[in-house]
Amino acid sequence: MSELNSIALKIISNGKGILAADESNNTMTKRLDAVNVISTPENRLNFREILFTSESMKKCIGGVILYDETINQLSKTNLTIPEIILQSGAVPGIKVDTGVKNLANSPDEKITEGLDGLRERLEKYYKLGARFTKWRGVYSITKKYPSQISIHSNAHALARYSAIVQECGMVPIVEPEVLMDGDHSADECLNKTSEVISRCFDELIIQKVDLKGIILKPNMILAGNKFKNKISNDEVASKTLKCLKNSVPAEIPGIAFLSGGQTEIEATENLNLISKNNDTNFIMTYSYGRALQQSALKFWSKNIKDVKRTQNIFNHRANMCTLAAQGKWSYEIENKK
């Protein structure tokens, strides 16, 4: 087993998932503004450190994705944040893209940037303890989009990023996120997501990325948030499995879904059904941002000193997601006090 494959498996095995705490300062400011907390480096760290020192980190969280600011911060105990994460047995990771810009010749779409100087930044992050990374490509669905320019350019960038990350001894998370915004059907999401993922793997293979040493982070197959009909959770699970079976090569060790604006319960229930009906060889788990943090952040914003109860809320969410990754979650367990 290669070193990269064993890092990937350590992060996602046995129901463990990934805590995506890599919101950029802009995004984190929006999240904190929404709950009336001033976004300062201290407040951003205070909330995150509460999560990173929670009990559920040991049992549920295999990896934490950090943002540049956080990986350089010191904890209250004077340990670095990667040291705190390592203490819980999880692997520290880092978001390395530098965000999205308008895509030339298709300016309603986005291209993710960050390849310039990437190798140098990776060397620095490796020294700080990071052993995996994240890069997110983003695609919208409309009648015209995603365009071939977007599908091709983002796949190319994701593959270039992955190749450089592996050369630096880290596992790349490959995240092509097809957004849920819009009035498209779940079948449109299925078709577009399958094309997006297939093209990513075409590029990863051309650029000789070791598929055993990556983690795929896709969206689930959902109807657009303005679509006229609601689809069932069973349909979400079956369409998501269909998509992945058709577009993902068998070699990859696992798939860690993003939550993408689903509620905490939706993201948990859908993952549970995917795992329960998983007829692939891929490990299926979570790499959630909002669906792990939302309730904890809401409570903390009103009770900033109450570390214990904030952690209890996060622990519950992480436990539920870990059960879901094993297909063992139910409403009964969710609501048991």
Ligand code: 13P
């Ligand atoms: P969400 O789970 O909130 O979609 O965040 C995951 C992530 O890392 C998006 O890039």
